[in-house]
Amino acid sequence: MDGAASAPVAIxxxxxxxxxEVANSATRAGRQVFMALLSGSADPAHYAGFEYAEFGLGQLGALLKSLRQRGIVEASLIGGVVRPGLADIKPDFGLVRHWAELAQAFRKGDDGLLSGIIAILENQGIKVVSALAIAPDLAVTVAGPVTTRHPTREALEEIALGLKLMAALSPFDVGQCVVVSDGRPVAIEGAEGTDAMLQRVADMRRTGRLKRESGGGVLVKAPKIGQNMRIDIPAIGPQTVRNAADAGLQGIAIAREQVLLADRAATIALADRLGLFIEATP
Amino acid sequence: MDGAASAPVAIxxxxxxxxxEVANSATRAGRQVFMALLSGSADPAHYAGFEYAEFGLGQLGALLKSLRQRGIVEASLIGGVVRPGLADIKPDFGLVRHWAELAQAFRKGDDGLLSGIIAILENQGIKVVSALAIAPDLAVTVAGPVTTRHPTREALEEIALGLKLMAALSPFDVGQCVVVSDGRPVAIEGAEGTDAMLQRVADMRRTGRLKRESGGGVLVKAPKIGQNMRIDIPAIGPQTVRNAADAGLQGIAIAREQVLLADRAATIALADRLGLFIEATP
Known part of the structure; x- marks a missing residue:
């Protein structure tokens, strides 16, 4: 174990x-982990096995102090946070100094807001890395299927179309996935998220708005070109597989090394049971 | 009235x-109108004032014969048709000859399917035109607001972003509208249609997934670059205004001369009553 691998890291x-999952994976990789839990978002009960503390979204000052006290110079952001209203952020003393900066970032959407927070952390000497950098065993590293079922040639064409469409959307701060069915895009993720988007496809199947001519279609999930993986890592898990099955899809394509496969064994087992493929794109 | 303007046309x-609305507008423009109603989609009761006949989706042969008997050489397609399953189309003798052609077009999505049908009609000597070509008074011809309320500078920026995003989506057979709010795209239309997309934005507001920081956002509706207006004309109407209001939007932007403003007087009156703008983009 080298120095970097054993250095403490804040999640x-x-x-x-x-x-x-990231904390466990980082621990497996030999890292000492400190959990900085966002109040109201992360449940402290889940982190009993780790050293942790809670911070409000505006308590960047307290967070920085806490990291310094522990000699931590590396951190990673992971998990869901509902994008707050600017008025919901109660700035502490450490954040007030950066308020104008943050308010400006806020107007630029999710990425802008989190980029602003990361910039503030990095200005204070904290290196912010992607969760996959501290938990590499959570991604799929080899292209191809990880399930029993493999994509058909038609599904591979739909995957290619989905990747092309997402590349076209890359300049915009918008969703990371798309459903392609019968050779055409039928749903594009916006602020609603992947689960709601798949639910929409399932509803369209049920009402007959969306007919199923052929294989059933695919969910394609990948980061934007140039996506800041420190801010937002695309992820799939058992719920994604269940929702994809409800939507009548043939399978799920994820970008190799760039999509977090959560609860890996359970996710793959469920896909196998429901007859879906999970394919890592090259 | 010249010869072209008074020639009979099939809708x-x-x-x-x-x-x-198109039939009434074409009549105002001096055209003799024959309504070819798609069985199960168009209600004959609405067309008592016009000469009409009903045709199944597969009865292209009977339709062509009917047009020839009336000396009609120009037609326009308008109104909603749920994209049928290929198995739902019962081909008549006239269509069977074009079946392979149509099946291939079908795989290319809505535009492909309708393009295929138009190609068959045109091969048989029927010129297919955009509904706005026979009913020009249904579009907005002057750039700027048609409502009492005008868009703010922020809304104009959001409109520009929405138009840019739709231009990026142009190469794909996918929706014609997008909602931009607080400077970022929050919903992109797929196969679900505009009403369902606006409903989604309203739901996201209600659940707090989407906060409202500023003006409320805009719905931007425009054809794709190079869109075949003979196949699919973007349209808004009172329901669009109501849904946009429910979604908390500040207004609606439509592409000048390229979006059909249905039920014009009622649509504008409702927008005025609800405090929304309708802006025709240059």
């Missing part, structure tokens, strides 16, 4: 199970 | 109120 944790 | 009508 700034939002909601969901991902922060714990 | 191939799907569901909704638009075919009747």
């Amino acid at each position: 700034i944790a939002g909601s969901g199970a991902l922060p714990l | 191939i009508a799907g569901s909704g109120a638009l075919p009747l």
Whole structure:
């Protein structure tokens, strides 16, 4: 174990199970982990096995102080945070100094807001890295299917179309996935998120608005070209597989090394049971 | 009235109120109108004032014969048709000869399917034109607001962003509108249609997934670059205004001369009453 691998790292944790998975993976990789839990988003009960503290979204000052006290110079952001209203952020003394900067970033959307927070952290000497950098065993590293089922040639064409469409959307601060079915895009993710988007596809199947001519279609999930992976890592898990099955899809394509496969064993087992493929794109 | 303006024209009508508006507008423009109603989509009761006949989606042969008998060489397609399953189309003798052609077009999505049908009609000597070509008084011809309320500078920026995003989506057979709010795209239309997309934005406001920081955002509706207006004309009407208001939007931007403003007087009056703008983009 070298110095970097054993250095302590802070995981700034939002909601969901991902922060714990990242914490466990980082621990497996030999890192000492400090959990900085976002109040109201991360549940402290889940992190009993780790050293942790809670911080409000505006308590950047307290967070920085806490990291310094522990000699931590590296951090990663992971988990869900509902984008707050600017009025919902109660700035502490440390954040007030950066308020104008943050308010400006806020107008630029999710990425702008989080980029602003990261810039403030980095200005204070904290290196912010992607969660996959501290938990590399959470991504799929080899192109191809990880499931029993493999994509058909038609599905591979739909995957290619979905990747092209997402490349076209890359300049915009908007969703990271698309559903392609019968050779055409039928749903593009906006602020609603992947689960709601898949629910929409399932509803369109049920009402007959969307007919199923052929294989059933694919969900394509990938980061934007140039996406800041320190801010936002695309992820899939058992719920994604379940929703994709409800939407009548043939499978899920994820970008190799760039999409977090949460709860890996359970996710793959569920896909196998429901007859879906999960394919890592080259 | 010149010869072209008084020549008879067939309106191939799907569901909704638009075919009747187009028929009335074409009549105002001096055209003799024959309504070719798509069975199950267009309600014959609405067209009592016009000469009409009903045709199934597969009865292209019977339709062509009917047009020839009337000496009609020009037609326009308007109104909603749920994209059928290929198995739902029962081909008549006239269509069977074009079946392979149509099946191939079908795989290319809505535009492909309708392009295929138009190609068949045109091969048989029927010129297919945009509904706005026979009913020009249904579009807005002057750039700027048609409502009492005008867009703010922020809304104008959001409109510009929405138009840019739709230009990026132009190469794909996908929706014609987008909602931009607080400077970022929050919903992109797929196969669900404009009403369902606006409903989604309203839901996201209600659940707090989407906060409202500033003016409320805009709905931007425009054809794709190079869109075949003979196939699909973007349209807004009172329901669009109501849904946009429910979604908390500041207004609606439509492309000048390229978006059909249905039920014009009622639509503008409702927008005025609800405090929304309708702006025709240059």
